[in-house]
Amino acid sequence: MNGTQDPPAQPVVHLESVSRLYGGPKNRVTALDNVSISLERATFTAVMGPSGSGKSTFLHCAAGLDRPTSGSVHLDGVDLASLREKSLTKFRRERIGFVFQAFNLLPALSVVDNVTLPLRLAGARPKKAVVNAVLEQVGLSDKRRSRPGELSGGQQQRVAIARALVTQPAVIFGDEPTGALDTRTAAEVLMLLRQSVDVVGQTIVMVTHDPVAAAYADRVVFLADGRLIGTLERPTVEQVTEQMQKLGTWSDPSQLQKPEHGVRR
Known part of the structure; x- marks a missing residue:
């Protein structure tokens, strides 16, 4: 050993003093208020808070779908503010995956064509081995020629997850990805997301209102009134529920559990 240490790993997502304001001087709304946070690679982060807390704005700014009023967002080492709109669109297509509550599949296309659509839009030829591996990962190898209308809701969301995975993105952002699913199907989808972190090292950031998810x-990560007010490491359903109940009754945000550093799953 030479006594030197490896440099610390660079976070895949880093927000520094990010604020997002809407409206004019007379009707200004602060959707995000000086938020700073780093999200490490191969981790699964849930973002929670009451309605209007800034969850969706957080996701949109972190994913480059919206530009902050102030502060900076770095994703996969790139300062998003340095990219013009066309370059930002290309960057999102190549380095970011999205999974929404609505599956956003094209009904006339087969499963495999829906999955490979982002690659083809980017002018890239899908690699058969990668596509096959992703379809196997989400349990749809036998449905590749099916159309969305022939699939269950859970299967359609699996197609959406495969579409997000196929570009091998730096991070996948999910906005209530299980919101339209029944409890059992939601659990299957969440386990699939969990496995993509544990097995292939995917990074996932998910907005949810559900303590189980x-x-x-x-x-x-908990937000309230646009501010980051606390985090839970290795959360349990009971811990998350307790924190959300505190937020729901608008008790002092300082009661929320502050960041802890524990061994991650």
């Missing part, structure tokens, strides 16, 4: 994550 949040408990699949390594860390839960």
